[in-house]
Amino acid sequence: MNPAAAAASALQTAPPGHAWRQLKSRGMGAVMLLCCLLVMAPLFLVLYFLIHEGASAVDWNFFTQLPKPPGELGGGMANAITGSLVLLAMAAAIGVPLGVLGGIYLAEYGSARANYWIRFAADVLNGIPSIVWGMVVYALLVVPFKSFSAYAGGVALGLIMIPLVMRTTEEMLLLVPQGYREAALALGIARWRMITVIVVRTALKGIITGVLVALARVAGETAPLLFTALGNNFWNHNLAEPIAAVPLQIFTYAISPYDDWHRQAWAGALVLLAMILVLNVFVRIISRDRKFN
Amino acid sequence: MADPIRLTSPLPSPRPDAPGPAAPVRPPPPGADVAFDIRDFSLWYFAHQALDAVTIQIPRQKVTAIIGPSGCGKSTFLRALNRMHELSPGVRIAGEPRLNGENLYAPQIDPTMVRRRIGMVFQKSNPFPTMTIAENVLCGLRLNGVRDRPLLRERLEQSLRMAALWDEVKDHLDRPGTSLSGGQQQRLCIARAIAVRPEVLLLDEPCSALDPIATAKVEELIHELKRDYTIVIVTHNMQQAARVSDRTAFFYLGQLIEYADTRTIFMNPANPQTEAYVSGRFG
Numbered sequence: 001m002n003p004a005a006a007a008a009s010a011l012q013t014a015p016p017g018h019a020w021r022q023l024k025s026r027g028m029g030a031v032m033l034l035c036c037l038l039v040m041a042p043l044f045l046v047l048y049f050l051i052h053e054g055a056s057a058v059d060w061n062f063f064t065q066l067p068k069p070p071g072e073l074g075g076g077m078a079n080a081i082t083g084s085l086v087l088l089a090m091a092a093a094i095g096v097p098l099g100v101l102g103g104i105y106l107a108e109y110g111s112a113r114a115n116y117w118i119r120f121a122a123d124v125l126n127g128i129p130s131i132v133w134g135m136v137v138y139a140l141l142v143v144p145f146k147s148f149s150a151y152a153g154g155v156a157l158g159l160i161m162i163p164l165v166m167r168t169t170e171e172m173l174l175l176v177p178q179g180y181r182e183a184a185l186a187l188g189i190a191r192w193r194m195i196t197v198i199v200v201r202t203a204l205k206g207i208i209t210g211v212l213v214a215l216a217r218v219a220g221e222t223a224p225l226l227f228t229a230l231g232n233n234f235w236n237h238n239l240a241e242p243i244a245a246v247p248l249q250i251f252t253y254a255i256s257p258y259d260d261w262h263r264q265a266w267a268g269a270l271v272l273l274a275m276i277l278v279l280n281v282f283v284r285i286i287s288r289d290r291k292f293n
Numbered sequence: 294m295a296d297p298i299r300l301t302s303p304l305p306s307p308r309p310d311a312p313g314p315a316a317p318v319r320p321p322p323p324g325a326d327v328a329f330d331i332r333d334f335s336l337w338y339f340a341h342q343a344l345d346a347v348t349i350q351i352p353r354q355k356v357t358a359i360i361g362p363s364g365c366g367k368s369t370f371l372r373a374l375n376r377m378h379e380l381s382p383g384v385r386i387a388g389e390p391r392l393n394g395e396n397l398y399a400p401q402i403d404p405t406m407v408r409r410r411i412g413m414v415f416q417k418s419n420p421f422p423t424m425t426i427a428e429n430v431l432c433g434l435r436l437n438g439v440r441d442r443p444l445l446r447e448r449l450e451q452s453l454r455m456a457a458l459w460d461e462v463k464d465h466l467d468r469p470g471t472s473l474s475g476g477q478q479q480r481l482c483i484a485r486a487i488a489v490r491p492e493v494l495l496l497d498e499p500c501s502a503l504d505p506i507a508t509a510k511v512e513e514l515i516h517e518l519k520r521d522y523t524i525v526i527v528t529h530n531m532q533q534a535a536r537v538s539d540r541t542a543f544f545y546l547g548q549l550i551e552y553a554d555t556r557t558i559f560m561n562p563a564n565p566q567t568e569a570y571v572s573g574r575f576g
């Protein structure tokens with residue numbers, strides 16, 4: 001027999017215990033598939049309930065009208081949807097620049113000792129319950145100015161965003177290979193230019209992804225808005241006054257005794273979920289071809 | 294004392310032979326053909342001494358090869374020449390490397406200016422992934438504030454031609470730099486380094502990731518470049534050192550063991566350790 005034929009027949013004879021091993025492999029595969037389904041089940045439950053209970057209330061009026069007084073049917077969440085967008089814009093205006101600059105400091109400038117404490121602080125901040133943020137901002141902004149306000153709500157959400165954005169920015173910057181920094185410096189490029197044009201540019205998709213994830217996270221926050229933005233049944237014309245937000249509106253409607261309001265609460269939840277889903281789709285699209293080498 | 298103005302002048306950096314504002318007359322440096330004059334230069338990483346009292350004079354417009362076993366301090370020495378070592382934590386130095394008689398480490402001198410005059414190409418090719426081929430080549434100029442379009446266009450072609458890459462990429466200059474093959478990427482990095490017209494080019498094992506054909510191209514290129522540049526190349530490849538360099542320095546355990554004409558180092562070394570290393574008996 002020539003060597004090639006010998007090799008071929010060696011491939012065909014299964015080693016001892018092969019069948020048992022294949023059986024184990026199949027069994028484990030099935031268990032893992034089951035786990036996957038269990039993980040995804042809650043998502044489908046949420047979608048099912050929201051669509052089943054809320055879809056009927058999502059109509060044109062829902063997006064264009066103000067809430068009706070209790071007892072009257074119809075009305076919508078136009079003010080709450082705009083309010084949420086305004087709050088998110090304010091939160092981004094605070095959280096993105098501070099978070100990104102903080103992340104750049106951590107990744108590019110800070111000494112090991114300073115970074116250790118800053119990271120520690122950021123991780124502690126990330127763990128603070130969001131209602132605590134609401135209370136702090138209440139004491140900082142609502143009490144001194146004697147009014148609930150959109151500003152206070154935006155600040156509360158912005159403060160929650162800072163440590164989230166900071167840590168993802170740092171991680172993304174640290175993924176940029178050191179070689180690019182050295183190559184840029186070896187060209188006689190100043191350090192801050194190297195950081196902005198080469199390093200941040202290379203990590204930009206990751207940073208944007210982090211920002212969107214943070215926005216999606218705070219978009220659904222209710223607790224920090226309860227005693228800052230407070231909620232409002234009408235349009236907000238002055239950011240120094242209370243403003244409506246979708247999660248707040250859901251909360252108000254859900255604990256009310258009216259059936260029509262319950263329906264609207266489901267609809268609000270559906271819309272909120274859709275907003276967050278859209279953000280996540282953006283994240284997917286942006287991070288799809290993220291690679292550095 | 295040499296005038297510090299040369300180190301802070303804007304691009305294009307003045308070279309002795311480059312047209313431009315006449316360099317002020319100054320006393321000729323120790324031997325006009327000496328680029329780097331280094332005496333008793335030592336370097337530590339924290340407590341570990343990586344370079345021990347290195348004294349070496351590197352000639353202008355010649356190729357100097359640095360050889361020695363792994364970990365002997367070749368990269369450390371090279372990086373100290375354009376102050377890249379300052380990026381590493383815990384680095385301490387003693388001594389004053391001079392380029393054309395000027396102390397590169399003088400307190401008033403910005404390392405950025407040193408690096409504009411002393412370019413570097415790394416072992417692992419590293420074109421910027423967010424930039425096209427053309428942007429990669431011109432990035433050093435642009436980020437140093439050069440806006441003159443005709444000049445940029447001229448430099449682009451010139452640099453790519455010098456790096457023997459022009460014919461291969463001239464029809465797709467707007468493709469990403471990372472779309473090139475490994476050897477092409479390394480030549481792109483060389484083009485990028487020479488686009489800012491440094492005086493000196495430091496090459497740290499530039500061919501270690503390349504196949505023989507790409508290596509031959511880069512070696513040819515080094516031959517060409519030495520008409521305009523002072524070149525210092527670290528290599529693990531004895532044949533390469535013998536082929537491309539005029540002078541060779543053998544480092545061992547942070548010390549400069551022997552430094553002489555390449556022919557002498559390979560044919561008739563004075564030191565038994567050098568002899569053992571170049572004949573492949575250790576290292």
Ligand SMILES: Nc1ncnc2c1ncn2[C@@H]1O[C@H](COP(=O)(O)OP(=O)(O)OP(=O)(O)O)[C@@H](O)[C@H]1O
Pocket residue numbers: 338341343361362363364365366367368369370381382
């Ligand atoms: N950033 C650093 N921090 C601490 N020690 C370092 C650092 N870089 C190098 N060293 C040490 O300094 C010594 C010289 O290293 P260097 O990188 O200069 O060697 P090399 O001759 O270039 O080796 P190779 O041929 O493997 O590239 C080694 O002992 C190394 O461990």
Ligand SMILES: [Mg+2]
Pocket residue numbers: 367368369497
């Ligand atoms: Mg090395």
